[in-house]
Amino acid sequence: MITSSLDNRRLDGMVDLHGHMLPGIDDGARNLEQALNMARLAVADGIVISVLTPHHLNGVYTNPAKQVREHCAALRRALREHGIPLDVRPGAECHLVPELPAALAKGTALTIADRKRSVLVELPVHTVPLGATSILEDILAMGLQPVIAHPERNGELIEGSEKLTEWIEMGCLAQVTAQSCTGRFGPQVQEAARRMVRAGLIHVMASDAHRDRRRVPALRSARETVAQWTSPEIATLLTEDFPRALVDGQPVDIQRLRHTLPARRDGWANWLRRLRA
Numbered sequence: 387m388i389t390s391s392l393d394n395r396r397l398d399g400m401v402d403l404h405g406h407m408l409p410g411i412d413d414g415a416r417n418l419e420q421a422l423n424m425a426r427l428a429v430a431d432g433i434v435i436s437v438l439t440p441h442h443l444n445g446v447y448t449n450p451a452k453q454v455r456e457h458c459a460a461l462r463r464a465l466r467e468h469g470i471p472l473d474v475r476p477g478a479e480c481h482l483v484p485e486l487p488a489a490l491a492k493g494t495a496l497t498i499a500d501r502k503r504s505v506l507v508e509l510p511v512h513t514v515p516l517g518a519t520s521i522l523e524d525i526l527a528m529g530l531q532p533v534i535a536h537p538e539r540n541g542e543l544i545e546g547s548e549k550l551t552e553w554i555e556m557g558c559l560a561q562v563t564a565q566s567c568t569g570r571f572g573p574q575v576q577e578a579a580r581r582m583v584r585a586g587l588i589h590v591m592a593s594d595a596h597r598d599r600r601r602v603p604a605l606r607s608a609r610e611t612v613a614q615w616t617s618p619e620i621a622t623l624l625t626e627d628f629p630r631a632l633v634d635g636q637p638v639d640i641q642r643l644r645h646t647l648p649a650r651r652d653g654w655a656n657w658l659r660r661l662r663a
């Protein structure tokens with residue numbers, strides 16, 4: 387057990403819910419050596435659990451559950467042999483396509499940590515597809531909670547959070563990418579991330595790591611950014627408590643987020659700006 391430098395609570399370490407560390411099966415780690423380097427970086431950053439989420443059903447990569455479980459077991463063995471203390475769990479980044487609910491029902495698409503409670507879903511880069519809400523409703527009706535991957539990087543959601551708000555009210559969760567918060571994907575994405583985090587629309591921060599350089603498995607510096615945007619307690623919920631609940635197959639208590647969010651000052655700032663105009 388370690389002590390958080392941010393809010394002095396005793397914690398078990400950070401949980402990274404989204405990353406492409408499994409070697410050779412998507413656009414993530416190219417080989418085992420790179421995967422092991424990524425795992426070392428994760429441990430050095432304070433991450434204790436990584437959910438391995440290769441792309442699935444995105445039109446380029448298909449990674450069915452059975453195959454991901456086998457690859458995850460092989461990486462777990464390699465981590466043990468190399469003395470790297472990272473706990474890895476199987477998962478998938480499932481593209482939000484009409485076939486997804488059926489794939490989840492059949493068990494060919496993996497849920498988060500294979501718990502059959504929540505599923506990481508990815509939107510296209512530029513738009514929100516017409517049937518997105520109805521696919522999310524179908525997944526919710528199956529008793530699974532969709533976690534929307536990096537909404538701050540979707541062109542349509544950058545323009546406004548209305549659809550994301552609707553999905554959260556339906557019962558979905560959302561995951562922001564660490565490097566979006568620190569500005570790697572540009573000021574527009576960073577501003578969208580800030581807006582969503584401060585509005586309480588984000589429940590998890592994850593690395594979405596692809597490599598052992600640049601897009602690396604690290605959360606700590608973005609966690610400090612989120613702490614500045616909101617509070618150290620929120621940063622801890624997003625990197626420890628909530629992702630750990632999902633990995634354990636437990637419900638995420640979103641009321642804790644709502645109660646912990648600092649009072650919004652934007653309304654007053656806008657009012658003052660209008661008064662001065």
Ligand SMILES: [Fe+2]
Binds near residue numbers: 404405406479594
């Ligand atoms: Fe990803």
